[in-house]
Amino acid sequence: xxxxxxxxxxxxxxxxxxxxxxxxxxxxxxxxxxxxxxxxxxxxxxxxxxxxxxxxxxxxxxxxxxxxxxxxxxxxxxxxxxxxxxxxxxxxxxxxxxxxxxxxxxxxxxxxxxxxxxxxxxxxxxxxxxxxxxxxxxxxxxxxxxxxxxxxxxxxxxxxxxxxxxxxxxxxxxxxxxxxxxxxxxxxxxxxxxxxxxxxxxxxxxxxxxxxxxxxxxxxxxxxxxxxxxxxxxxxxxxxxxxxxxx
Numbered sequence: 001x002x003x004x005x006x007x008x009x010x011x012x013x014x015x016x017x018x019x020x021x022x023x024x025x026x027x028x029x030x031x032x033x034x035x036x037x038x039x040x041x042x043x044x045x046x047x048x049x050x051x052x053x054x055x056x057x058x059x060x061x062x063x064x065x066x067x068x069x070x071x072x073x074x075x076x077x078x079x080x081x082x083x084x085x086x087x088x089x090x091x092x093x094x095x096x097x098x099x100x101x102x103x104x105x106x107x108x109x110x111x112x113x114x115x116x117x118x119x120x121x122x123x124x125x126x127x128x129x130x131x132x133x134x135x136x137x138x139x140x141x142x143x144x145x146x147x148x149x150x151x152x153x154x155x156x157x158x159x160x161x162x163x164x165x166x167x168x169x170x171x172x173x174x175x176x177x178x179x180x181x182x183x184x185x186x187x188x189x190x191x192x193x194x195x196x197x198x199x200x201x202x203x204x205x206x207x208x209x210x211x212x213x214x215x216x217x218x219x220x221x222x223x224x225x226x227x228x229x230x231x232x233x234x235x236x237x238x239x240x241x242x243x244x245x246x247x
Contacts, residue, residue, distance in 0.1 A: 015178040079168040148183025186219035
């Protein structure tokens with residue numbers, strides 16, 4: 001049977017080896033460069049690797065999810081398109097917050113409202129005094145946990161129920177396992193940081209370790225990119241997971 005017209009599988013290096021290499025690479029550089037001569041500019045500054053990679057990955061996540069939702073809309077799947085619009089908006093919000101709505105690149109001064117209320121004197125919402133960014137982070141991690149770990153494992157073990165596949169959620173569910181390694185890193189690091197901080201008031205970067213909070217955002221952005229890429233390419237459970245459909 002010809003595979004003509006079917007989506008090209010996403011290469012393993014893109015969804016597995018590259019994401020899993022972020023933390024070991026940063027940890028190795030941190031161990032070698034204890035004074036932070038190269039580490040600090042590369043990983044901690046706004047123009048460093050982690051920040052720039054996070055921003056770069058969010059761009060195709062936005063573009064691909066919008067293109068996919070337009071496909072769904074034209075196909076008459078309006079509810080699925082609406083759900084994907086929420087996903088695209090979330091990616092766009094994170095992107096704009098990361099670049100402080102252009103301030104990091106254009107270098108303009110924050111308006112007086114933000115200089116008076118923003119904890120880092122930046123033009124963004126998540127650093128405003130009244131904004132609960134911790135709640136936003138937990139909601140994001142919960143979404144990554146469900147969409148990137150729980151559902152793929154269930155689908156791999158039991159297959160995708162036909163009723164679910166035909167529902168309004170079907171076109172926007174990631175049935176493949178390509179986001180699993182990145183999701184596991186994002187969720188695992190977040191829980192580790194929060195657990196150690198709550199139990200021992202421990203901060204990784206204050207103790208000479210890597211800044212896990214920052215690289216955790218990179219893993220979240222990487223997952224969002226892979227999710228959008230998989231949805232755009234139309235990967236499904238029959239091709240990337242168990243190949244079984246539960247009835």
